[in-house]
Amino acid sequence: xxxxxxxxxxxxxxxxxxxxxxxxxxxxxxxxxxxxxxxxxxxxxxxxxxxxxxxxxxxxxxxxxxxxxxxxxxxxxxxxxxxxxxxxxxxxxxxxxxxxxxxxxxxxxxxxxxxxxxxxxxxxxxxxxxxxxxxxxxxxxxxxxxxxxxxxxxxxxxxxxxxxxxxxxxxxxxxxxxxxxxxxxxxxxxxxxxxxxxxxxxxxxxxxxxxxxxxxxxxxxxxxxxxxxxxxxxx
Amino acid sequence: xxxxxxxxxxxxxxxxxxxxxxxxxxxxxxxxxxxxxxxxxxxxxxxxxxxxxxxxxxxxxxxxxxxxxxxxxxxxxxxxxxxxxxxxxxxxxxxxxxxxxxxxxxxxxxxxxxxxxxxxxxxxxxxxxxxxxxxxxxxxxxxxxxxxxxxxxxxxxxxxxxxxxxxxxxxxxxxxxxxxxxxxxxxxxxxxxxxxxxxxxxxxxxxxxxxxxxxxxxxxxxxxxxxxxxxxxxxxx
Numbered sequence: 119x120x121x122x123x124x125x126x127x128x129x130x131x132x133x134x135x136x137x138x139x140x141x142x143x144x145x146x147x148x149x150x151x152x153x154x155x156x157x158x159x160x161x162x163x164x165x166x167x168x169x170x171x172x173x174x175x176x177x178x179x180x181x182x183x184x185x186x187x188x189x190x191x192x193x194x195x196x197x198x199x200x201x202x203x204x205x206x207x208x209x210x211x212x213x214x215x216x217x218x219x220x221x222x223x224x225x226x227x228x229x230x231x232x233x234x235x236x237x238x239x240x241x242x243x244x245x246x247x248x249x250x251x252x253x254x255x256x257x258x259x260x261x262x263x264x265x266x267x268x269x270x271x272x273x274x275x276x277x278x279x280x281x282x283x284x285x286x287x288x289x290x291x292x293x294x295x296x297x298x299x300x301x302x303x304x305x306x307x308x309x310x311x312x313x314x315x316x317x318x319x320x321x322x323x324x325x326x327x328x329x330x331x332x333x334x335x336x337x338x339x340x341x342x343x344x345x346x347x348x349x350x351x352x353x
Numbered sequence: 354x355x356x357x358x359x360x361x362x363x364x365x366x367x368x369x370x371x372x373x374x375x376x377x378x379x380x381x382x383x384x385x386x387x388x389x390x391x392x393x394x395x396x397x398x399x400x401x402x403x404x405x406x407x408x409x410x411x412x413x414x415x416x417x418x419x420x421x422x423x424x425x426x427x428x429x430x431x432x433x434x435x436x437x438x439x440x441x442x443x444x445x446x447x448x449x450x451x452x453x454x455x456x457x458x459x460x461x462x463x464x465x466x467x468x469x470x471x472x473x474x475x476x477x478x479x480x481x482x483x484x485x486x487x488x489x490x491x492x493x494x495x496x497x498x499x500x501x502x503x504x505x506x507x508x509x510x511x512x513x514x515x516x517x518x519x520x521x522x523x524x525x526x527x528x529x530x531x532x533x534x535x536x537x538x539x540x541x542x543x544x545x546x547x548x549x550x551x552x553x554x555x556x557x558x559x560x561x562x563x564x565x566x567x568x569x570x571x572x573x574x575x576x577x578x579x580x581x582x583x584x585x586x587x588x589x590x
Contacts, residue, residue, distance in 0.1 A: 216503055216507065216509055219510040219511075219530075219531035219532075220531045220532060222509070222510070222532075223532045225532070263586075264586065264587065267579075267582070267583050267586060270579065271576065271579040271580055271583055274572070274575055274576055275576050277572075278572035278573070278575075278576060281568060281572065282569070285541075285562065285565055286532045286533065286534060287531065288543075289471060289534065289541055289543045289558050289562070290395065290465075290469075290471070290560065290562055291461075291562065291564075291565050291568050291569075292462070292465075292568075293395045294385075294391070294394040294395045294399070295385070295395070296382040296383075296385050296386060299378045299379075299381055299382040299385070300378075300382055302374075302375075303375045303378050303379060303382075306371045306372075306374055306375040306378075307375060309371055310368055310371045310372060310375075313367060313368060313371075314364075314368055316364070317364060317365070317368075343382070346386070347382060347385070347386045
């Protein structure tokens, strides 16, 4: 019931910002109730992680929304993304039952939660990049840089925690599978962005484009690799 | 010499190297999905696999290693040049801490790819096997087993006890469980699986990851530098 409600409020959010708060509240309540039901953070499988990603994007957007002047386009991108991702979650079967023994560790929960927080910030970086391309205001570009830098820090912490966990679970901190390669591609890509932005040649529209396109790589690393490639993180 | 140094100290070089590694990884991820021969890539030291694999399979890994080495040199050169510039000490230091962390992570991969060790095998209940410590004459025995059940009665985990013996005397005793290996003499003993036919047996993986400590230190430096940079950038505004 809470999932369709959150889709409904996110749709209203396309026109009216406060509805996004209601959608977020519904989604948070959904996550909490599933968490209590399962006795763990609901972070396994496409259904739960899609909902977690949407809630993270909307929650992290709040401070950015308050700081930017061009609110309409930002709201449309944010609400549109929230609707599409939550809609996809509704049609993905949730993972029920106890966790496999290897996933029953705080390392797993921190690793996944931080990954999705970073994905959310990369998503906001993409929205801000599009916003800058529509309205080239240097303030928006700075916000994009900060969203991506913050996301990059969380992503790096998530990778380190994942490495520690893998060392205890799989006898190595690094597995040579497509997921790890795409994680590295993502890490290199945003590392590229964070460096290139300081070059006069790249600053401005090119940097905004780079930051925006990064979210496509994020989505492929998250969904595409899990569905299309043989990896350690398959759905 | 100055010209070569300038090339390595240029951010443009670093950017090209990052992009090139990403492209090779992209190729590798697709090839891995198509070609089954990558199955044993994770199982063992990377360098050994790369030497034994046909070049048509391993070229992107050789290329990535080469480019990562160049990127490490470029990182050091960029850091040295950056420190020469006059700017706030913390703002100058934060990226260098990140760079140092990155170098440590590269070293970690290098060390593990050359000196890493992995093998696995079944050990039956009560059976002894030679531990892979060269010249130590230590054997390992699977001595006890316990399954863990959920309140509903489903098996949710296992514990398998190992004893390390030297000259018939137990020198260490501990249990393995999922996410809980036993470490001894620089090696990790991991419980991979258990089976009960024809009798209780534990599938044990023995691993040595000499780069793990470097990777951890590198990771911590990387994060400390990144957090510092983030705080400084926020305060700058």
